[in-house]
Amino acid sequence: MSTSTLDLAKRLGALLQSRGWRVATAESCTGGLVAGAITDIGGSSAWFERGYVTYSNEAKTAMLGVRLDTLAAHGAVSEATAWEMAAGALDKSGADLAVAITGIAGPSGGSPEKPVGLVHLGCASNGGETAHRRFVFAHSDRHEVRMKSVKAAFDLIESQIEVTTRLA
Numbered sequence: 001m002s003t004s005t006l007d008l009a010k011r012l013g014a015l016l017q018s019r020g021w022r023v024a025t026a027e028s029c030t031g032g033l034v035a036g037a038i039t040d041i042g043g044s045s046a047w048f049e050r051g052y053v054t055y056s057n058e059a060k061t062a063m064l065g066v067r068l069d070t071l072a073a074h075g076a077v078s079e080a081t082a083w084e085m086a087a088g089a090l091d092k093s094g095a096d097l098a099v100a101i102t103g104i105a106g107p108s109g110g111s112p113e114k115p116v117g118l119v120h121l122g123c124a125s126n127g128g129e130t131a132h133r134r135f136v137f138a139h140s141d142r143h144e145v146r147m148k149s150v151k152a153a154f155d156l157i158e159s160q161i162e163v164t165t166r167l168a
Helices: 003-019 033-039 057-064 068-074 079-093 142-167
Strands: 023-027 048-053 097-103 118-125 130-136
Touching: 003 033, 003 142, 023 033, 023 079, 033 048, 033 142, 048 057, 048 079, 057 068, 057 079, 068 079, 079 097, 079 118, 079 130, 097 142, 118 142, 130 142
Parallel strands: 023 048, 023 097
Antiparallel strands: 097 118, 118 130
16 A cells, blocks of 8 residues: 555544544445555554445445345446445444445446446445545556545545534
8 A cells, every 4th residue: 555545544544533433435446445545554443443345236235235226227336336335334334434436447347438447436424414426537557546546535535524524
């Protein structure tokens, strides 16, 4: 993990700890890299609840409760699926916040409608606030798509903490 990614994880940990909150992750295309970056930080057990790696559609439905009709209508890489993954991780984990990532890291698997580099992130919190971000990391290789997705997830969680704190 790069130093900048670990710095983001440390900053996130400090924010979560200062509020007494815990985070859960639901990852598809990143395969657990967000959870891995978090658990690279000593003491992260104080603010990291758990991570779900749900690479297959079956895992998304069985572990997170993503609906089959959502997958059929929108596909695994979609805003709707990211929302359901985040909501499922939040519900099943008991964490205060949950982030979900689903995307097409490549080098194959893309289409004109859903190109390689397309990533959807969803974030849900116990306060009821939700957020979604869509990225197309064009001209990126598989590793770069995955690492940009990890950084985007940390940014989204941090943003969600700020929103949730302002509304409290």
